[in-house]
Structure formats: C-alpha cells, structure tokens
Amino acid sequence: xTFPKTKLKTQLTLINAFSKIVIIIIAVFxxxxxxxxxxxxxxxxxxxxxxxxxxxxxxxxxxxxxxxIENSPTGFGSYNILKExxxxxxxxxxxxxxxYIESTQRIIDNEIFDYRVISANFEYxxxxxxxxxxxxxxxxxxxxxxLRNFTFIFLVLVLTLSIIFDMTVTQVLLRPFEMxxxxxxxxxxxxNFNYSVTKTTTSDFRYLEDNIHHLxxxxxxxxxxxxxxxxxxxxxxxxxxxxxxxxxxxxxANTNLEEDDAIKIYETKVTLGRLTKLVRSLLLLSRIENxxxxxxxxxxxxxxxxxxxxxxxxxxxxxxxxxxxxxxSKIYLLKxxxxxxxxxxxxxxxxxxxxxxxxGEIQIITSTDNQTxxxxxxxxxIGIPEDKLxxxxxxxxxxxxxxxNFGLGLALVKKICDYxxxxxxxxxxxxxxxxFRLYFPPM
Amino acid sequence: xxxxxxxxxxxxxxxxxxxxxxxxxxxxxxYTGMEASEMLAVNLYDFVLIDIGLPDYYGLDLIKEAKSYNxxxxxxxxxxxxxxxxxxxxxxxxxxxxxxxxxxxxELHSRLQAITRRKFGQNKSEIKFGEFVIxxxxxxxxxxxxxxxxxxxxxxxxxYLILNKGRTLDRLQLTEHIWGGFYEEDYxxxxxxxxxKNIRKKLSKHSxxxxxxxxxxxxxxxxx
Numbered sequence: 001x002t003f004p005k006t007k008l009k010t011q012l013t014l015i016n017a018f019s020k021i022v023i024i025i026i027a028v029f030x031x032x033x034x035x036x037x038x039x040x041x042x043x044x045x046x047x048x049x050x051x052x053x054x055x056x057x058x059x060x061x062x063x064x065x066x067x068x069i070e071n072s073p074t075g076f077g078s079y080n081i082l083k084e085x086x087x088x089x090x091x092x093x094x095x096x097x098x099x100y101i102e103s104t105q106r107i108i109d110n111e112i113f114d115y116r117v118i119s120a121n122f123e124y125x126x127x128x129x130x131x132x133x134x135x136x137x138x139x140x141x142x143x144x145x146x147l148r149n150f151t152f153i154f155l156v157l158v159l160t161l162s163i164i165f166d167m168t169v170t171q172v173l174l175r176p177f178e179m180x181x182x183x184x185x186x187x188x189x190x191x192n193f194n195y196s197v198t199k200t201t202t203s204d205f206r207y208l209e210d211n212i213h214h215l216x217x218x219x220x221x222x223x224x225x226x227x228x229x230x231x232x233x234x235x236x237x238x239x240x241x242x243x244x245x246x247x248x249x250x251x252x253a254n255t256n257l258e259e260d261d262a263i264k265i266y267e268t269k270v271t272l273g274r275l276t277k278l279v280r281s282l283l284l285l286s287r288i289e290n291x292x293x294x295x296x297x298x299x300x301x302x303x304x305x306x307x308x309x310x311x312x313x314x315x316x317x318x319x320x321x322x323x324x325x326x327x328x329s330k331i332y333l334l335k336x337x338x339x340x341x342x343x344x345x346x347x348x349x350x351x352x353x354x355x356x357x358x359x360g361e362i363q364i365i366t367s368t369d370n371q372t373x374x375x376x377x378x379x380x381x382i383g384i385p386e387d388k389l390x391x392x393x394x395x396x397x398x399x400x401x402x403x404x405n406f407g408l409g410l411a412l413v414k415k416i417c418d419y420x421x422x423x424x425x426x427x428x429x430x431x432x433x434x435x436f437r438l439y440f441p442p443m
Numbered sequence: 444x445x446x447x448x449x450x451x452x453x454x455x456x457x458x459x460x461x462x463x464x465x466x467x468x469x470x471x472x473x474y475t476g477m478e479a480s481e482m483l484a485v486n487l488y489d490f491v492l493i494d495i496g497l498p499d500y501y502g503l504d505l506i507k508e509a510k511s512y513n514x515x516x517x518x519x520x521x522x523x524x525x526x527x528x529x530x531x532x533x534x535x536x537x538x539x540x541x542x543x544x545x546x547x548x549x550e551l552h553s554r555l556q557a558i559t560r561r562k563f564g565q566n567k568s569e570i571k572f573g574e575f576v577i578x579x580x581x582x583x584x585x586x587x588x589x590x591x592x593x594x595x596x597x598x599x600x601x602x603y604l605i606l607n608k609g610r611t612l613d614r615l616q617l618t619e620h621i622w623g624g625f626y627e628e629d630y631x632x633x634x635x636x637x638x639x640k641n642i643r644k645k646l647s648k649h650s651x652x653x654x655x656x657x658x659x660x661x662x663x664x665x666x667x
Binding site: 249 | 454458461462465544611613619634638660662
C-alpha cells in the first residue's frame with residue numbers, strides 16, 4: 001500500500017491532531033465510566049452499611065414492626081419523598097440465605113427508576129424474608145452525563161488551542177528546513193544553485209544544509225570537469241579527423257591517380273564523413289545530457305517549421321515528394337533553445353523525407369488538441385513494424401540494412417523533446433507510413 | 444595574397460600550407476600563439492587562418508590583438524567545438540568567417556575566394572563560359588542577355604564547379620558545400636546527381652555544349 005507523499009509539516013500536524021483526538025475519545029468515554037464505577041462502589045458500601053443498620057433495627061424492634069407474617073403478610077415498604085431511596089421487606093419463598101447487589105429498575109407509582117439495589121434473604125423466627133434497600137442512580141447518571149459533556153467541551157477547547165500552538169511552533173521550527181527544501185526544488189542545475197546559508201538554531205538542519213552545499217559543489221565540479229572533458233574529446237577526435245581529411249584531399253588532388261585509387265580515396269572520405277557526423281551527434285547528445293544548453297529563448301514554432309521547410313525544400317523537390325503544410329493560426333511560443341528546437345524539427349522532417357519513396361507524400365501540421373499545441377509530420381513511406389516501435393528512439397538502432405544511418409537522429413529528437421518537456425508520440429504502419437506528433441507544454 | 448596559418452597541430456598546418464601554396468597563396472605557418480603574435484606584429488597579411496583552440500593563447504584574444512596591427516586582414520576561425528556560441532563570439536571578436544573541423548580544403552579555398560571577390564570589387568565575380576555569363580555574387584546566370592533560372596542550390600553547385608574548373612569535385616565535397624550538413628544523418632549521393640541533371644537540362648535549352656563532365660565513381664568536373 002502506498003500513501004501519497006506529504007510534507008513533513010503536514011505529517012507532524014496530522015499525527016499531533018490524531019493523538020489528541022485519541023486522547024479526547026479516551027477522556028470523553030473512559031473518564032465518566034471510571035467515575036461512575038467509583039461512585040457505584042461507594043454507593044455499594046453505603047448500601048451494605050444501611051443493610052447492617054436495618055438488621056440492627058430488626059434485632060432491636062423485632063420483625064413484627066415491619067411485617068406481621070401471621071396476620072397480614074403484605075410486606076413492608078418505605079420510600080423517601082423523592083424516591084431516591086427505598087427499603088422493602090417481604091416474605092421470601094426462597095430458603096437460601098444470600099446477599100447480592102445489582103443495578104436494576106423498579107416501578108414505583110407507575111414510574112420507572114434506576115436503582116442500585118442490595119437484596120438480602122434472611123431468616124427470622126423460622127420464616128424467610130427478602131430485604132431490599134435501593135438507592136437511585138439518577139444522580140450518578142446525571143453526573144456522568146454532565147462530566148462527559150464538560151470533558152468534551154473542555155478537551156475540544158484545549159485541543160484546538162494546542163493544535164494552533166503546535167502548528168505555530170512546528171512552522172517556526174521547520175522554517176529553515178522548508179527553506180532548504182525550497183532552494184532544492186527551485187534548482188534545476190548544480191551550476192545555478194543558491195549557496196546562501198539558511199538561518200537556523202537546529203543543528204540537524206545546519207548539518208543537512210552544509211552537506212547539501214558540499215555535495216552540490218562536488219557535483220558542480222564534476223559537471224564542469226565533464227563539460228571540459230567533452231570539449232576536449234571533441235577537439236581530440238575532430239583534430240585527427242581533420243588531419244586525415246586534409247591529407248586525403250591533398251592526395252586526391254594528385255591528377256596522376258588511377259581511377260580505382262581515386263574512388264578508394266573518395267570512399268575513405270565518405271567513411272570519414274560518417275565518423276565526423278557520428279562524433280558530432282554524440283557530442284550533441286552529451287551536451288544535452290549535460291544540460292549545457294540554455295532554454296531561455298521564445299521560439300515561434302510555426303515560424304520555425306516554416307524556416308526548416310524552407311531550408312529542406314530542396315530535398316523534397318529532388319525526391320519529387322508532394323508536401324502539404326497546414327499551420328495553426330494560433331501562435332505558440334516555446335521557451336527553449338532555438339538551435340536544439342531547429343534540430344528537432346529538422347530531424348523529424350528529414351526523417352520523413354528519407355523514408356518516403358520518390359513521388360510520396362508528406363504532411364506537416366501544427367494545431368491544437370484539447371488546448372495542447374502540437375506539431376505533426378506524417379508520411380506515406382515504409383513505416384515501422386509494430387515490434388520495432390518501442391526502440392526507435394534508442395541510440396544506434398536501425399532496421400534497414402545497407403543504409404548509412406547511425407540511428408542517432410531520432411535519439412536526438414527524443415533527447416531534445418525531453419529537454420523541453422515535449423511529449424512525442426509515434427504511430428506507424430508498415431508500408432503505410434508513420435506519423436510523429438509533438439505535444440508542446442502549455443505556454 | 445599573403446596568408447598566416449596559425450594551427451598548433453603541425454600535420455594539419457602543413458597540409459593546409461601545402462594546399463594553399465598550390466593555389467598560389469604566399470603562406471607563413473606558425474604553431475603557437477606566441478609566434479603568431481610576433482608574426483602579426485611584424486608582417487601585413489591579407490588573411491589570417493586561426494585555430495581558436497591554441498594551447499598557449501586564447502584564439503579570440505589573439506584576433507583582438509592582431510586587429511590592432513593588421514586592421515586590413517581577414518580572419519577565418521577554425522574550431523573543433525562546432526558550437527554556435529563560439530561562432531557568434533568569433534564574429535563579435537572580428538572573425539570574418541568560420542570553419543568547423545574537419546573542414547574541406549576546397550571549402551577553405553572557396554571562402555578565401557569569396558572574401559577576395561568582396562575585397563577587390565565585383566569585376567572578378569563575373570565569369571564567362573561558352574555562351575553563358577555567370578555573376579557569382581549577384582547570383583545571376585545569363586545566356587546572351589537572357590537570364591537562366593536556377594534554384595538557389597543549383598546556382599551554388601554550378602558556381603562551386605565553375606570556381607574550381609578543371610578540378611574533379613566529388614559528391615561529398617559538393618554536398619557539403621551546398622548543404623553545410625550540420626545535422627545531416629546520412630549522405631545521399633543521389634541528391635547531387637538529381638541536381639546536376641536539372642542544371643544540365645536547364646543549360647541545354649540554350650546551348651548544346653555540355654560543360655559539366657561526369658567523373659565515374661567520384662563526382663563532376665567543370666571543363667575549361
């Protein structure tokens with residue numbers, strides 16, 4: 001079972017409130033119950049005392065004062081006016097001597113009263129009598145009810161005050177912690193981390209923040225090293241390639257070359273070109289992964305699509321591809337990196353052109369779907385088999401042999417999309433064509 | 444034309460020098476920023492080819508410094524970083540053009556030619572071939588005062604071939620020239636062939652002569 005993640009402050013307040021509610025419940029129900037128990041015990045003692053005193057009276061005055069068994073065996077009953085107490089003696093059919101106390105109800109003058117009753121079966125002059133002394137429990141019940149109400153009101157008041165107090169104190173105590181968290185949330189890259197020190201008297205928070213700062217500095221260092229490393233690698237690899245290339249060019253300028261040799265040199269140059277392209281793409285990927293690109297430009301996507309189309313038009317014409325473009329009348333501005341956005345749109349359109357046969361058709365649309373701005377490129381080219389679809393954004397996947405494709409184009413597109421929080425969606429049917437759709441984040 | 448090559452990779456510097464000398468440039472080659480600084484203080488150059496990744500000198504600082512001695516010189520920056528930022532910065536510092544490693548020597552030559560044409564006026568940019576006249580900078584192709592319509596890429600291709608007449612240009616060089624090819628996934632040789640076919644078709648409407656020769660397995664050559 002998983003619980004939704006909540007803030008520490010909220011959790012503390014909840015736990016606090018919960019424990020207090022438990023206390024209220026206990027207090028409201030248990031306290032009166034205990035009080036009642038004690039009162040009844042006290043009452044029982046009194047009843048036993050009274051029973052002894054009645055016995056004494058019977059001893060002194062004789063039973064006949066209360067009940068004359070031979071002449072009129074109607075029993076004896078005595079109540080005080082408010083029926084809070086009664087004593088009754090009657091002839092008992094039971095011949096067992098016993099005494100017991102119970103809570104019970106008695107009907108007196110057609111009224112039901114709750115009583116605590118001590119009953120005693122005793123023998124006097126060969127006759128058995130049942131003596132009952134009852135005491136009303138109404139007072140106790142009332143007291144219990146009052147106590148419960150009072151406790152409830154009192155505790156609710158105390159609880160409210162204490163929760164307010166707790167929250168305030170927690171708020172004040174946790175403020176440094178919240179500020180540390182806020183700073184972490186605000187940060188999207190170690191290089192623009194805010195290293196200002198949060199004021200706190202809590203040593204744990206001090207320790208936490210010091211450590212975060214330390215780790216962040218370390219990450220930033222590693223980051224910068226990595227960046228430099230990528231730059232250096234770029235230089236280290238591209239320079240030898242450049243040397244080989246220049247040598248090949250000077251060599252092929254030699255007019256005495258045999259035709260076959262010239263072709264071999266040319267082929268080597270083409271291969272070197274592939275290597276160059278590969279290195280550049282990998283560097284681009286690393287730079288994106290390293291978040292080296294600023295995303296602070298406002299890019300008009302319609303304008304971008306038009307400019308890419310303009311640039312790529314030649315490829316479309318050469319392949320006699322029919323292209324249809326429908327751009328949304330609404331202007332969408334993407335906050336991002338123009339260079340990367342250009343590569344993203346370029347690669348998608350180029351990809352569509354490449355996999356569409358001569359005389360095929362591509363369709364470019366920008367529009368909105370449920371308030372979400374999207375860009376769509378649709379072709380009627382070779383399509384992608386369903387089992388290959390999940391892998392098309394992986395690096396170095398290619399599904400058609402004999403094609404000089406490093407499979408980095410779509411991987412780059414995906415990386416750039418992720419970098420800009422753009423959702424990419426692909427639909428494809430083999431021999432029918434593919435549709436790529438980019439859902440842009442809200443402006 | 445006098446040119447200073449500043450490149451810390453000796454083999455590359457030597458190849459560039461060898462190539463440019465063949466193209467009749469007067470070359471000085473240095474391998475460090477310090478040497479370059481000295482050379483720039485003493486000599487006057489038309490072009491300075493500078494690798495901004497010098498180990499002993501920040502290349503862009505060197506341009507700034509050199510500009511004070513050689514205000515007439517044109518600076519072409521070579522970079523291995525291929526980053527747009529560097530490119531923009533390079534222009535800010537007074538670089539006139541920019542080449543990313545690995546670059547084609549022919550491309551370098553073509554950039555130098557372009558700057559030369561700009562520097563010495565429009566006359567040289569008009570070239571005659573057969574019954575045609577091509578003006579590289581005005582981007583015009585005329586046959587007996589009647590203009591021939593070429594697309595932008597077709598014009599680029601044709602002018603590149605003309606500027607390198609007599610030399611075989613392979614498809615890779617041609618593609619790179621007209622396309623830059625920064626985010627190119629693959630290299631489609633057919634692409635150039637289609638363009639050449641279209642150029643030939645357009646030219647043949649006016650003249651029988653076939654100026655663009657096919658070089659088997661490699662590419663094309665513009666005949667003198």
